[in-house]
Amino acid sequence: FLNAVRAIQNHPGFRTLFDPTGASSFFPRITGVSIGCDVMFNKYADYEAFGIDIISSVCAFPKVNTHYFIADAAVIKEIMTARLKFPKPIELYSLLLFFGHNIVASEREEWKKYRKISAPAFTEPNNKLVWEETVRVVTDLFDNVWGNKKEIVYDHALDITMSLALFVIGGAGFGRRIGWNDEMVAPPGHKLTFRDTLAAVSHDTMLKVTLPNWALYATKRTRALHMMDMINARRSSEKKEERYDLFSSLLDASEGNFDGESKLTDRELLGNIFIFLIAGHETTAHTLCFSFALLGLYQDEQERLYQELKKAFPDGRTPAYEDISKLTYVECVMNETLRMFPPASSVPKYATEDTTFVTKNAAGENVVVPVPAGTGVSLHISALQHNPRYWSDPFEFKPSRFLGDWPRDAFIPFSGGVRSCLGRRFAELESLVALSMIIMRYKLTIKPEPEFEHETFEQRKARILKVTQGITITPVRVPLVLTRRD
Numbered sequence: 001f002l003n004a005v006r007a008i009q010n011h012p013g014f015r016t017l018f019d020p021t022g023a024s025s026f027f028p029r030i031t032g033v034s035i036g037c038d039v040m041f042n043k044y045a046d047y048e049a050f051g052i053d054i055i056s057s058v059c060a061f062p063k064v065n066t067h068y069f070i071a072d073a074a075v076i077k078e079i080m081t082a083r084l085k086f087p088k089p090i091e092l093y094s095l096l097l098f099f100g101h102n103i104v105a106s107e108r109e110e111w112k113k114y115r116k117i118s119a120p121a122f123t124e125p126n127n128k129l130v131w132e133e134t135v136r137v138v139t140d141l142f143d144n145v146w147g148n149k150k151e152i153v154y155d156h157a158l159d160i161t162m163s164l165a166l167f168v169i170g171g172a173g174f175g176r177r178i179g180w181n182d183e184m185v186a187p188p189g190h191k192l193t194f195r196d197t198l199a200a201v202s203h204d205t206m207l208k209v210t211l212p213n214w215a216l217y218a219t220k221r222t223r224a225l226h227m228m229d230m231i232n233a234r235r236s237s238e239k240k241e242e243r244y245d246l247f248s249s250l251l252d253a254s255e256g257n258f259d260g261e262s263k264l265t266d267r268e269l270l271g272n273i274f275i276f277l278i279a280g281h282e283t284t285a286h287t288l289c290f291s292f293a294l295l296g297l298y299q300d301e302q303e304r305l306y307q308e309l310k311k312a313f314p315d316g317r318t319p320a321y322e323d324i325s326k327l328t329y330v331e332c333v334m335n336e337t338l339r340m341f342p343p344a345s346s347v348p349k350y351a352t353e354d355t356t357f358v359t360k361n362a363a364g365e366n367v368v369v370p371v372p373a374g375t376g377v378s379l380h381i382s383a384l385q386h387n388p389r390y391w392s393d394p395f396e397f398k399p400s401r402f403l404g405d406w407p408r409d410a411f412i413p414f415s416g417g418v419r420s421c422l423g424r425r426f427a428e429l430e431s432l433v434a435l436s437m438i439i440m441r442y443k444l445t446i447k448p449e450p451e452f453e454h455e456t457f458e459q460r461k462a463r464i465l466k467v468t469q470g471i472t473i474t475p476v477r478v479p480l481v482l483t484r485r486d
């Protein structure tokens with residue numbers, strides 16, 4: 001342990017009993033024992049306390065291990081652009097190998113193959129499909145769920161956004177349209193409806209933590225069988241129509257010849273299809289929910305957004321895919337939401353060789369940080385995006401900061417470099433059109449509740465923006481009222 005501390009020249013940071021990336025990262029901090037989840041929730045506070053943008057951690061169990069948490073934009077950029085020098089620690093992603101090997105939980109040649117096969121699924125035709133599917137899902141919500149009601153009340157806005165994101169990925173991801181009022185009856189020979197299968201799969205990663213293996217195997221097998229049926233039905237379909245959902249594109253691509261790459265096995269196909277669902281459902285749903293919470297709290301910002309939309313669409317029509325350039329302020333709102341609440345608060349890598357980083361201390365002096373081979377490094381997205389060196393008033397919701405010149409290297413909710421998010425455009429387009437449509441028609445306010453009648457704005461903000469750590473950062477409870485504007 002002392003040798004490890006010496007090897008990093010006692011760089012400022014935590015010295016603990018337990019590994020910061022292990023199970024202890026789900027529990028609160030115990031000084032000297034574990035760093036806990038606080039390092040993720042505290043945003044920039046730990047860096048402020050240690051007076052530097054890279055903090056170290058050396059732990060003793062299960063083995064002596066050194067790790068750096070990083071909130072320095074230049075160093076993070078250096079790491080993201082050197083994929084071979086700083087690969088992913090794949091063992092931390094074992095939860096995601098649940099249904100088979102896949103693009104998120106792989107490295108080197110295996111990852112290259114998956115990325116080459118998957119990337120064509122995320123191009124222009126799918127972007128347009130994402131837009132159209134989102135319009136369809138939100139219109140269905142307006143017409144068939146909210147109807148003519150003047151006021152709609154939700155105890156938690158996540159109830160809207162989890163379904164919305166699920167139905168969009170059902171259509172634009174799997175070519176299976178799901179309606180808000182669809183009958184919940186499973187097709188003959190199946191235990192689950194397609195909607196149940198999707199919903200259940202995206203929660204399986206958390207189940208894995210709680211269920212014993214035998215129970216998990218049973219649930220996993222049912223879902224895998226259902227998806228295999230879908231794959232086989234699509235493969236044997238006589239009619240090969242042009243389809244742009246991710247599922248069809250991946251299926252086509254996996255059957256095509258990719259510069260000598262071997263085709264995907266069924267299990268790899270399943271693993272990659274599932275990962276699109278896991279990567280694409282909760283992330284977007286939570287982001288939309290946080291944007292509702294922020295707009296409900298900051299009424300002046302919501303009014304500005306509404307006025308911008310009214311100016312761009314005076315006749316109140318639904319924005320078309322070709323109207324993207326008119327949605328600048330909606331994009332600012334989404335960026336500001338992702339800055340404050342990046343669903344993945346940190347991305348892990350490790351150093352394959354001895355190297356050094358150079359960062360600055362609180363006095364603005366250069367500090368050389370030794371990085372022995374094998375050291376873990378966390379690209380600490382939420383700390384970087386709250387670092388006052390790059391962002392003024394980092395805890396304030398100010399979408400207009402994205403209008404002028406802003407520090408692009410200090411904004412990485414989708415990670416960066418060659419391992420950046422493949423679904424970025426998917427998520428952005430879905431959020432842009434869903435938020436625009438909802439704000440054009442409804443005013444969002446935080447639901448008044450008698451027990452919170454006397455709270456200050458700061459207390460309300462703390463309550464509404466409270467998060468918990470799931471697979472991604474999760475809003476705890478956003479009680480919301482939607483009031484029709486006309």
Ligand code: HEM
Nearest residue numbers: 103104279280283284344413414415419421422423426427
């Ligand atoms: C707001 C929404 C989203 C956010 C903030 C987000 C964020 C991220 C981040 C931080 C990574 C890097 C993870 C790592 O290195 O471990 C990532 C990777 C990935 N994301 Fe997303 N994501 C979002 C939505 C989506 C959607 C909608 C899809 C697909 C439908 C998707 C598919 C992927 C894939 C396939 C990767 C792996 C890329 C690779 O390793 O080559 N994501 N995402």
